[in-house]
Amino acid sequence: MRPLTEEETRVLFEKLARYVGENIQLLVDRPDGTYCFRLHKDRVFYLSERLLKLATNIPRDSLVSLGTCFGKFTKTQKFRLHITALDYLAPYAKGFGVAARTTQECRKVDPMAIVVFHQADIGEYIRHEETLT
Secondary structure: OEEOOHHHHHHHHHHHHHHHHHHHHHHHEEOOEEEEEEEEOOEEEEEEHHHHHHHOOOOHHHOOOOOEEEEEEOOOOOEEEOHHHHHHHHHHOOOOEEEOOOHHHHHHOOOOOOOEEEHHHHHHHHHOOOOOO
16 A cells, blocks of 8 residues: 555546545545545555554555545546545535436426436445335
8 A cells, every 4th residue: 555646646636626626625634533545456545544554564465455445547547436435525525416418408308307317326325225215
């Protein structure tokens, strides 16, 4: 597990800025401690610095996962968010959804039509599928 390089940090923060905007700072400096991003086997993990200090006793080849996986870097060095990051991004999101229709269609659509797919709700459904009625 190693710190992200300057280029990796830039790519990660550009991706996160699309969803949370200026609230990226709130992910790092939280009231319950300082959190950081670390890279391990092309995956970016989000964890507290306290947990990071405890993990230094574990050899890298024995370490499978630590903290919350935010996503991974592809072979072309693009960053892909994972669904496990939704719990941390949803409170700071500035509009976490994708439009399903154009503006012109929205004006003429019936009241029961789907206009926006809310991605955070999809992740919530997957995590709590067994308890939903």
